[in-house]
Amino acid sequence: MAYEYPGIGFQNALLFQSETGNIRRFERPKSLVNYAGLASKVNQSGSSIRYGHINKQSNGFIRWAAIQSARVAVRARQPNRFQRIYRKLRKRKGDRIAVVAVTRHIMESIYWVLTKQENYKESDSRTVYRAS
Numbered sequence: 001m002a003y004e005y006p007g008i009g010f011q012n013a014l015l016f017q018s019e020t021g022n023i024r025r026f027e028r029p030k031s032l033v034n035y036a037g038l039a040s041k042v043n044q045s046g047s048s049i050r051y052g053h054i055n056k057q058s059n060g061f062i063r064w065a066a067i068q069s070a071r072v073a074v075r076a077r078q079p080n081r082f083q084r085i086y087r088k089l090r091k092r093k094g095d096r097i098a099v100v101a102v103t104r105h106i107m108e109s110i111y112w113v114l115t116k117q118e119n120y121k122e123s124d125s126r127t128v129y130r131a132s
Contacts, residue, residue: 005113005120006080007073007106012065016110019062023115029108036062038104054100070103082106 008016026032033039037058043050056063074086082102089098113120 005106005110006076006078006082007069007071008110009069009072012069015061015065019059023111026111029111032111033104033107035059036066036107038063038066038100038107066103066107067099070099070106073106074099074102 005013020026020032020035023032026035030039034055035058037055037060039055041052041055043052054063070082070086073080073082076083082105085105086098086102089101093101109120
């Protein structure tokens, strides 16, 4: 059941599994991101749209574990794509916003790995991480 993934250990894998249940209940990756509370609030009036902070009216356990996993992934010794995303955004937006963005990417990747029942593989390396 535990899967090896950049930044996600056994305990966080169990937490994700127990809090989300069957991954197929989410129609698309954005639904999982919204469930975890990692999507930004949108204030829209007429033609103006303002994107705010993340929505905290959601599952706090998953959000906390996902953010901690993202922090581990961006500091991992083995290079991964999340480190590249983090470094690029940190220069422009700062550490906290970059970590939340990486967390969103991780949650979307988890969605696709679990729905396709395939192993996670870094695009530019031979590293393969096993799905549950």
